Amino acid sequence: MSPAGPTVTPVQLLVTEARLITLVPSGDDPDDVGYSERGWMLVEDGLVAATGDGEPPATVRAGVSAAGGEVLDVGGAFVAPGFVSSHSHLFTSGLRGLGVAETLYGWCDSMLGTTAHMSPTDIYWSTLHGALDFLSHGVTTAYNFTDPLQAWEPMVEGRRTGTAGLRDLEYHTRQADACRDAGLRFVDAIGMDATAGTDQDVVDRFAASVEHTRAMDPALALGVSIMGQVQWSPRPDAAEVEVAAMRRHGVTNQAHFLESPEAIELQQSKFALYRDAGALGPDMVFGHFIQTTPEIIEQAAAGGAGMSWQPASNGRLASGVALVPEMIAMGMAVGIGLDDQACTDVADPWQNMRIGIAAQRARTKDPLSMMPERALRLHTLGAAQIMGVADRVGSLAVGKHADFVVVDPRQPDVGPLWHPVRNYVMSMTPRNLRQVYVGGRLVDEGGISVNPLAVEASARIHADLPALAARIGHPR
The missing domain is CATH 2.30.40.10 (Urease, subunit C, domain 1)
Structure with missing residues (x-):
């Protein structure tokens, strides 16, 4: 137990x-x-x-x-x-305040450039701390993007550079273990790392991670999903690889997509890769989905794909404002996520809703474009719906x-x-x-966890992460 x-x-x-x-x-x-x-x-x-x-x-x-x-x-x-976060990266809990002067990719260089040096033990305690932090703010279920086995590489002109080596499978499984040990309900989102090894290696690694999570208590481990990586993958068939895994394992997919205001035409061109691979449907969710076109929204909605909206982090990273009311009007299912603690800084769902309400009203000049009742629904049942878990939470x-x-x-x-x-x-x-x-x-x-691991989780990240930073040079 x-x-x-x-x-x-x-x-x-x-x-x-x-x-x-x-x-x-x-x-x-x-x-x-x-x-x-x-x-x-x-x-x-x-x-x-x-x-x-x-x-x-x-x-x-x-x-x-x-x-x-x-x-x-x-x-x-x-x-x-309890609030539901449809888009989260719990392992970032000890990395708040980094990359404040950066947009998405510079912030990733700062934050994920630090996690690139973490061990499975480091990532376990960081994820556990993040999961307990969510619970202390009233978030009881999260779609959790795990830090991939293939570490972050800088982006140049919208394309990933380098081919970082792979970490052991334990690096992923300990992140799932941490969510379970925190008592947080979660959907485990796993990167396929499709540029590392042979195609069979890619398939086998993903299958092993899926098996680990599905062996957990299904009352906590609510599901498994793919961390869609087409946006930054250099593989032209990355969408086909992901869709094949979706069908084979019966999992969903959420892709960070059209988020950054950089290399917009290149980003938009990759939507066709998901469309043509047959990904569009209720099991496909686009996270952020800011730098869209009317045609892209129309095709995504017609195909049945959902959208996860991260208002606080979209503002923090100067990414822009997603056209959420328009997407809803076109029949697109939408949920709200808190995203990283490292780019929302405080895992506060009320702040997240209010930022979303304010951003939409400022954009549309219409208070009815985002009312409080709708924002609350999107951060609870709406989020659960696009995660495929609304029958339980x-x-x-x-x-x-x-x-x-x-x-x-x-x-x-x-x-x-x-x-x-x-x-x-x-x-x-x-x-x-x-x-x-x-x-x-x-x-x-009152903000105090009853979990017996909470004190140790706090002590570990306060001791271990500064020590890691000292070894690699302090992050920006």
């Missing part, structure tokens, strides 16, 4: 007196977030068993009491689904994992809640985050 195993999960947990946001719409409005001013929720064996308005039925209370369960009276605090629907946050609008006090759901998005911060639960089990309280 992992250190985060459910050793103290009550069989039943009854949450009462909640401003309950379920993300379960009551009608056909896709932006209905299912709000109850005074709600309750019953958790059984880590799953949502029932929700309702007002006082829980006497039979429910009696059943919890008879089972020796727990009653959690939140006293008017918000109870909402993303809303407080009966039968799903009981992953939720308790958020107190009175500590600190934000004043009257004129529109509670909008206040939840626009006025809350991590200071209001009281508790985080995964599967009905408390994992963080």
Whole structure:
């Protein structure tokens, strides 16, 4: 059993007196977030068993009491689904503040130029620290891009230079282990490193990584995906290699695509590689998707591909503003991700939503282009949908994992809640985050993790990463 195993999960947990946001719409409005001013929720064996308005039925209370369960009276605090990040790089948690004066590729040189020298042990503790950091900010599920076995090489005119040697398979597997040990639900995104070795080597390495993750507890390891690398791969058939692996292993694919404002024509030309390889469909997601054309958006939407939007990191790296409302209007599924801790700097989902709202409204001059209800949906159920895990997480629907946050609008006090759901998005911060639960089990309280590895994770990255930097020369 992992250190985060459910050793103290009550069989039943009854949450009462909640401003309950379920993300379960009551009608056909896709932006209905299912709000109850005074709600309750019953958790059984880590799953949502029932929700309702007002006082829980006497039979429910009696059943919890008879089972020796727990009653959690939140006293008017918000109870909402744990946030879902549809695009994350958890191994970067100890590398914040690097490359601040750089756009994407210069920042990568600084940040990934450091991880290029990490050992499997280094990457384990860095990933564990990042996963616990997500949990402490109310993010209970993440699509996690692992640092590839083939280390970063500088980009010149939009093309990768060099062919760095491969690290051992353990370098990947320890990143998946860290997510599991943190108790974070995750989709494990694996690079195929298609320029290293023979085609059979590429296939065998990927299969070994897939096998490792699929052997884990499926309640935490929710799925496996490909870290799409066509954007910077020199192989003209890289998309075909990825699509073949998608079909063979039954995995999804998310590609960093059309992100940087550099070499835009070259980037745009590579969309055809995915299109012509037959990648477009619900299992294909484009991360960032900023430097698009109307034709590219139309083809991606028509093919059924999704899009992951990282508003905070897009601004931090001066990448631009994605045309998210237009994509949604064309039928494209969209989710929000927090991206790197090294390029959002604080893993704050409320900040991420507000940056996204502000960026879209500033671009369109229309406040209706991104309303708080829609941003909340994109950072919970929408993110889960494009990750292919919405049947298990993303809303407080009966039968799903009981992953939720308790958020107190009175500590600190934000004043009257004129529109509670909008206040939840626009006025809350991590200071209001009281508790985080995964599967009905408390994992963080007041920003302090209950995981027994948390203290060591902090100590290790504070000692080991500066020592690494001293060996290689301090990163920029």
